[in-house]
Amino acid sequence: MLLTSLVVFGLFAFLVQQFVGPDNPLTRFLNEDANRLDWDAFRGLVVSGLSQGSMYGLIALGYSMVYGVLGFINFAHGEVFMVGAMTGLITSNKLFEAGVWEDAFIVAILVAVLVSIICATLTAVVMERIAYRPLRGAPRLIPLITSIGVSFFIQNTSALLLGPGAKRYPQLPSWMTDRYGPSWLQIEGQKILVVLVAAAAMAGLWYLVEQTKTGKAMRAVAEDKEIASLMGIDVDRTIVTTFAIGGAMAGVAGILWGILFGSVTEFTGFLPGIKAFSAAVVGGIGNLGGAMAGGLTLGGSESLAPQLILEPLGVSGHTQLKDAVAFLVLIYVLLVKPTGLFGERLSSEDRA
Amino acid sequence: MNDAPHFGPARSAFDQDWRKVVRYGLVLGFTLVFISLTGMPDGLNGRVIVEPWLSMGYLSLLWVPLAVGFAVTYEPVLEGMVQAKPGGRELVAGAAVGLIGGLCLSLLVYLLDSRDLSDPLVNWNQALLDLLTRNGSVADGVVLWTVAATALGFLGGLMRLLPPIVLRVVRAVLVTVIGAAAVESLIDDLSEEFKLEGVVKWLYHPLGGLEPKGAIALAIVAAVFVLWLGGQVKKGTAVFNTAREARPIAVNSVSVVAVAFAAIVLPMFLGRLTNDLLVNVGLFVLLALGLNIVVGLAGILDLGYVAFYAVGGYTIAILTSPTSPGLTPAYPFWLAIFIVVGMATLAGLFIGAPVIRMRGDYLAIVTLGFGEIIRLTVRSDWASGLTGGAQGVLSVPGPDLHIGGWTLPLVGWTFPKLEVDLMGTNPQHILYVVMFFVAIAIYVSWRLENSRIGRAWMAVREDESVAEAMGINTVNAKLQAFVTGAILASFAGAVFAAKVGSVFESSFKILVSIVILVIVIVGGMGRIAGVIAGAFVLVGILGGPNQPGLMAEFSEYKLLIYGALLVWMMLKRPEGLIPNVRRSRELHLDEFLQDAWLRGEVDRDEAEAEAEVDPEAWAPPEGNDGLAPA
Amino acid sequence: MKLSRKLLMLLAVLLSFSLIAAACGDDDDTSAGDDAGDDAGDDGGDDGGDDAGDDAGDDMAEDDGTADGGDDMAEDDGGDMDHLGDGSLGTVTVEPGSEVQIRSLNAITGDVAFLGIPNQAGIELAVSHYGDIHGFGVTSGEGLDDLCSAEGGQAAAQQIVADEQVVGVIGTSCSGAAASAAPLISDAGLVMISGSNTSPSLTSDLQGNANESYRPGYYRTAHNDLFQGAAMADFVYNVLELTTAAAIHDGDPYTQGLSQAFMDAFVALGGENAGFTSVAKGDTDMVPVLTEVAGNSPQALFFPIFPPEGNFIAAQAPGVSGLENTQLLAADGLLVDNFMEDPASEGMYMSGPDVRFGENVNESTGENAADVLAEYNSVVGEPPSAAFWGHSYDATAMLLDAVSAASYVDADGNLIIDRAGIREYLNGLTGYSGLIGTINCDDFGDCGSQKITIVHHEDSSDIEAGKANVAFEFAPA
Secondary structure (H helix, E strand, O other): OOOHHHHHHHHHHOOOOOHHHOOOOOOOOOOOOOOOOOOHHHHHHHHHHHHHHHHHHHHHHHHHHHHHHOOOOOOHHHHHHHHHHHHHHHHHHHHHHHHHHHHEEEEEEHHHHHHHHHHHEEEEEHHHHHHHHHOOOOOOHHHHHHHHHHHHHHHHHHHHHHHOOOOOOOOHHHHHHOOOOOOEEEEEEEHHHHHHHHHHHHHHHHHHHHHOHHHHHHHHHHHHHHHHHOOOOOOOHHHHHHHHHHHHHHHHHHHHHHHHHOOOOOOOHHHHHHHHHHHHHHHOOOOOHHHHHHHHEEEEOOOOOOOHHHHHOOOOOHHHHHHHHHHHHHHHHHHHOOOOOOOOOHHHHHHO | OOOOOOEEEEEOOOOOOOHHHHHHHHHHHHHHHHHHOOOHHHOOOOOOOEEOOOHHHHHHHHHHHHHHHHHHHOOOOOOEEEEEEEOOHHHHHHHHHHHHHHHHHHHHHHHHHHHHOOOOOOOOHHHHHHHHHHHOOOHHHHHHHHHHHHHHHHHHHHHHHHHHHHHHHHHHHHHHHHHHHHHHHHHHHHHHOOOOHHHHHEOOOOOOOOHHHHHHHHHHHHHHHHHHHHHHHHHHHHHHHHHHHOOHHHHHHHHHHHHHHHHHHHHHHHHHHHHHHHHHHHHHHHHHHHHHHHHHOOOOOOOHHHHHHHHHHHHHHHHHOOOOOOOOOOOOOOHHHHHHHHHHHHHHHHHHHHHHOOHHHHHHHHHHHHHHHHHHHHHHHHHHHHHOOHHOOOOOOOEEEEEEEOOOOOOEEEOOOOOEEEOOOHHHHHHHHHHHHHOOOOOHHHHOOOHHHHHHHHHHOHHHHHHHHHOHHHHHHHHHHHHHHHHHHHHHHHHHHHOOOOOOOOHHHHHHHHHHHHHHHHHHHOHHHHHHHHHHHHHHHOOOEEEEEEEHHHOOOHHHHHHHHHHHHHOOOOOOOOOHHHHHHHHHHHHHHHHHHOOOOOOOOHHHHHHHHHHHHOOOOOOOOOOOOO | OOOOOOHHHHHHHHHHHHHHHHHOOOOOOOOOHHHHHHHHHHHHHHHHHHHHHHHHHHHHHHHHHHHHHHHHHHHHHHHHHHOOOOOOOOOOEEEOOOOOOEEEEOOOOOOOHHHHHHHEEEEEEHHHHOOOOOEEEEEEEEEEEEEEOOHHHHHHHHHHOOOOOOOEEEOOOHHHHHHHHHHHHHOOEEEEEEOOOHHHHHHHHHOOOOOOOOOOEEEEEEOOOHHHHHHHHHHHHHHHHEEEEEEEEEOOHHHHHHHHHHHHHHHHOOOOOEEOOOOOOOOOOOOHHHHHHHOOOOOOEOOOOOOOHHHHHHHHHHHOOOOOOOEEEHHHHHHOOHHHHHHHHEEEEEEEEEEOOOEOHHHHOEEEHHHHHHHHHHOOOOOOOOOHHHHHHHHHHHHHHHHHEEEEEEOOOOOEHHHHHHHHHHOOOOOEEEEEEEEEOOOOOOOOOOOOOEEEEOOOHHHHHHHEEEEEEEEOO
């Protein structure tokens, strides 16, 4: 609700700026020097917010699915995403050295996506097997604490095995970085790609969960593990599948990250992971559409709110508080609507 | 809990569960390769344990086959079942596992020599190859690791065959020798003050590490201690415990006085480095005791605990530093500390009030968010007028104590003046300050644990709905825990600022929250002694988030080790190193009841029913949200 | 009480030895007695005297007179002991066969190891080139780690001051670590010379006022960032003739300080501040922050930060409306291969210390810069990952020169180093020629050559050309 009002307020402030001019009480609420935000800047912020948000959404799917099935926050899911981005990077660099990247970019990127998905999925599955399966049935906070440990372990493993610091993806071909669209809506190719892939992944996942037998099994396990197993569903296998699908989504997100930003460090997974979890909660955890919507909301508000709300309030250096805004959105949503924007599907078990 | 197992005849040496052996062998091999590629053997090679026999680098590989060899031969002891006597079977299993692991490492040696994978793997280099082959050929390396791993695996299996007293001696010898090498700098520091340089010179090699003769001497001392004095110590403890039961107040006050006396006298005899280390440990004891109240007693998983540490640090810095931007009152430390308490309470209420109603795991993320919000705000240019932004607050003075000197107006009597210059940079001074606050924290934790509010917290931790039904105001109880924890953390922050003399936002990263959590978990949640021990072991030896510990070489690997330790503790020993008896029974309730039932002591249902009312074996009802098993 | 108990005890022991020597020696006064007596008398002050009296008095009370005589003699002989220092900070005695102890304190692990490792290597090379001091070898011990944090700097400093044989420190790498290490080092009477601290807060405002973190005994061969900021501002305003500029830092004390120095200098020249903000370490989406500064359409954007955030800004800035034609500028944090290989960095100007050392010769070691660099490459196995190896090399040579000037060998063959003399030497150091150029120390420890260059980076496939393509030079008058 607050979010809606925030967005409405932001848009309203923007429109006022456009039609009334910069000297209006909203833009200059407390800050005499506030800047007028023109259409180009506004579009830039929206597009970057949406592409960042789609990435949050993709990662959030993994959180949401695991939470739906097992009822705990897999804190280490952000690291699965990092593993995806990192292995994608290694593959891309190897392909670049072999010349494939420049000669046949499409082939190269598909190979990288494949490797990234495989490694991320493997990480997620191994993680489940070693760290979480023995804890099935333990009180909720125990697997949560375990996952914090797993997260640290993976982060530092990456730093020690592959060396700390930022690593760069090879240069993208120019048609990826060019801008497309009508003259009033010029968007970089890579951002379009990110949003499209996110939408496609989302649709595929929806089909899988809602329309296939595996999906049905997953939903059954999420409802009640014991009854599901009585109905002939292999609970262990379903849980592994859930982790694997979440991992694959994180792998896709990882390679998109590489395409969008071109750089990966061992900490790449940490903050986006937390933000993605926030996105899952904002959207209503356990709800796939909600995860994506939450990701977009969070990415958008992070991108727009400092400029539209903090600057008129006279906060200097307002984009420094970008992450603070994201967390404030999370806190506010949880206070006002603890089930999230679209979260109706919490079974009584989860509400304890 | 069990009586000695009943052994039957030993099984044949080749009657093995081969799948298990292969699995463990591969796990061992993977672990060895992993450790090699993290660079640990090479990075730790500079730390010598016994010159020239053994360095920490080799030890980082050698302990694994021993441990896995021991683990693979584990047989669950089933009450009422006759167990096979350990024998050749254990030895063969251990050796086989070691062999497989050794072959994996040999494969790595071979590949290191023939392939170049240094592009993604930074530690794939000549240094590692030289270390693994001891500067010899590949064949040397292969032979060395195959033989060494097999032998160690065999020894691991052999440990099952040894009588317990021998095992105890072996363990004591290993711990003493490795420990003595690990704390070398500490011993050096101590020896100077106690005039024992001669002994130290004899024990240690001038370039670091124990001399072989020193190691042997220490081993003999350790063995003697276990064999003869071990029993005496046990007797002494027993006498102490009976005395305590008989006259608790007298014995307790005597021990408190003794500990206090030691705490006051000891720092005078310790060197600068030891005192500095103890200050770091003390700060984390303080933080961990605070978090222990929040997580261990009230069951609120607070991942933004560092926020209160920051509040304490920045409040003291801003109020006492003469050069802090914005506010420059330059109050004395001991006046400002009262304002710190106020600020921490406010921050606790401000953060706690909105989040305290949330579910456990949501609360964890939201507190994490609050921690980040506070850090980001402190750092931003917006707040830099008060907090210095990126430049931090500099020139924070030490906690000098200047009181008295006032004259009563009518009587004309002057209070005696007390001036103690406690320099922040002098570890001995700051150690007294830290101990003062730690004493407060221990007292508060101890009093609260056994008070009405402490029991309310535990009830909330076990089951909120039931607690509420019992008439506990759960929101109030949780807020109280939250604020108490916040105040203790702010004390730590205040002392930290005075110690370092400056505060920067980078000292208050989320990593600090996690490290404190690891200390609480590893030490034993809900148990004061456990938390203190956890801080000593982790911060003292491995080091804190930004502080080096005794083993400074570990600084690159400590976070990896923290992560692995957290997972391992949660999987294998969720009650911590020094468990709280009650919590431990909760966590292992099933085993406990099963054992009792098998022994025929109790009817199982009855035991469960009993456990639910007996506070010593508190069985949590189903469907709770706390830390107890559902 | 400046001197610790242990030193006093050492002095007391020395005094008692001197008494024995005086008692058992021949009629002619032995120098040993002179020196030790001199030390105890001068350095120990009242406490030293008391302790020495207690210790020595029990055994040989009857020799007190002789000891006093020794003391007098020392004053007579003082002229022969040609060294700097009045003993006010105590002395260090190096016994024959031992080495002069200095320490290196750098960020050698973690994210900033790229900065600390060249410093460390520079120190080690300088120690090996320098040779002996009055016949005594020199060692820098095992390199200590400042962890690039206030806590890390303090912990390492505690370790240094706990060892009374140490006469000086080369470090730290990071200014935040120096702020907490300098007070300890200074109070212990030691000196600390950094090859890479650039924060203005550690020395002075260049107008003759000490800043809050300045402590006596702190020196640096790296430039003061006030100079780098001024150089960049001068270049932007006067050479590029741009009048509006924005700056972005990353919340690190170094980047914030440099951005601030730039903006202050730029505004002082008459330029307009078009925005001053920061990103956070770990940020990737820079569009919001760029949009913030784009509001005033700055002609120049200065972001003296590090990879990968710097890469993101360079890559995303051209796409933000209002910044299409903005000139991007950075500092030495981005003067690294990782960034310069990125095509997004083409066309940028980057400031940094002048590293065109050419054939500069360090007057103490006699080595020239090209040879040292070649040796560096062969020892470390790769070219320096940061610019300050030469600064650390010179810092080490200066320290060892100072030790040499402040020490003498007594009759027993001990090397006596006067700590106050080391500071005296460094305070008065002018015209020292080092690898980095001519070094002059001001009153607040700024010893660097303060030469700044701004390079124009035009081709991401040839980064060495970019590093060498100097577009602007700055040297303070």
